[in-house]
Amino acid sequence: MVSASSVEPQALADMQSGPALKVRGYWASVAYRLRYDYLTLFFGGMVILVILSAIFAPLLAPMDPYQSSMINRLKPIGYKDFLLGTDELGRDLLSRLLYGGRISLTMGVLPVVIATLVGGTLGVIAGFVGGKVNMAIMRIMDVFYAFPSILLAVAISGAMGGGIVNGMVSLTLIFIPPLCRVAETATSQVRSLDFVEAARASGAGTFSIISVHILGNVLGPILIYSSSLVSVSILIASGLSFLGLGVTPPEPDWGLMLNTLRQAIYINPVICALPGVAILITSISFNLVSDGLRSAMDVRL
Template sequence: MLRESRPVLSNVDTAQVLVRSRGYWSTVAVRLKRDVLTLGFGVILLAIILSAFFANAIAPMDPEAAKMTRRLKDIGYTNTRTGDTHWLGTDKLGRDMLSRLIHGSRMSLLMGVLPIVFAFAIGGALGLIAGYAGGWGNMLIMRTMDIFYAFPSVLLAIAISGALGVGIVNAIVALTLVFIPPITRVTESVTTQVRLLDYVDAARSSGAGSLTIIRVHIFSNIIGPVFVYATGLISVCIILGAGLSFLGLGVEAGVAEWGRMLNELQDAIWKVPWVTALPGASIFVTSLSFNMVSDGLRSAMDIRL
């Protein structure tokens, strides 16, 4: 008696069957739960974000309270008179480093996330128009973006911020202009690929308008890859924003921000090296967390992997 043979599914076929049975986002959630490394860095990133939101309640001391008698104290210093413990030491004005690091996360995250949000909205719209329109519209938009690509991102951010002047708003504007071209290019590339697929031609043949095709068939298929790419740029934006503040082109003097704190502590590196390294370590851990979470999202959202 002959037995009926069953087809053997490849890894890609199995992944597609799982997506159809569970749903795409349910499959992404399951794959994220199995990614221990991404979850670990996600917890670290969540802790940093929550500390920024609740800085006033978490910070043990006033970040602006200066006292020269306790300046440049090492990690774990305890004031015998008041009994206050500076768990991460003090800076050159005697301000508590732990409190300043917690409050500094607000400005650093603001300068890292907000420019990417604006660049995602503007660059995504420009790339979508360029990829769908093609022709002269594509050439005009993309050649304009190539002008920005002619300059290194660091020098372009310094030039724009220097021309606008010192200030958090000007720094955000400068960083937004730096990250619009890469997001526009990625969005244009993905839109062009989707525009040439058969179901878009079928929708166009059925009489669907351009706005309907973009909203229903193109936007929903490009938002995932562009969003993951944009989240990966947050780590770069945090470093660039801290660099602007370190050079005196970001936040104003005295404001608690990690890059500015590095600038203020650079003269004390030989006296309290561990305290001096704290703002740099905060920048490194935060940017690494954003980068690892972005990579984990990219892997989880790609069913071919």
């Protein structure tokens, strides 16, 4: 029989490698794959734009967002100096939208980050250890799952009283169970695969198996899911503000603005829709970017 081992290894290497095939680093290949994904690039730009405009709101805002004026109430887009018109108290809408982005984005991102850390950790532990630990953690999560998430958020922040911090706490609490479940499912799938046993057979301890092999395979799905939760979080935060539980007036917040402008919907519908448009653009951008990043970052695709 002719086996490969009888051929000179170097000759074989030359035969198969061909003319210098470039091997890219991980991030270089991610960037390469993103280069022609115009949709992701566009919405990535939007996300950056939204974040930058929130950060630099004090520099960008043409007027004071708290300055009301009785004569200039509910003016249309482009009226005098008001680029996007004015709200029901005559405040400049553009300035309020820019400042509102600061609160809305914080309430969208921060609860998701904390919930990912807490829920992800609990889920990986539950999935990896299994048995009674899994039972205990997952049944507690099921209790939270029994309520619709918005109802739960309303109940928690209603019990603790309004305000931004309490709103964020309740958002964090409602995002922990779904993230924990995603992490648990992904972990228990990975745990039974051969390479985990192979790692153990090569002497890896539990900690290094979890931190290298489990996290390496599980982090992708968890991060994808949590990035899609950012837009949900913005929406629920807006909902809480809308119900008067999150942000309190006169603070500018997209949800709260939507709530207060609602009464003027027959007088100037375009103005009323603007905070909604801001929420829509932000959440669509976050969703599509997380989708695009997922496919660009997965080495198996």
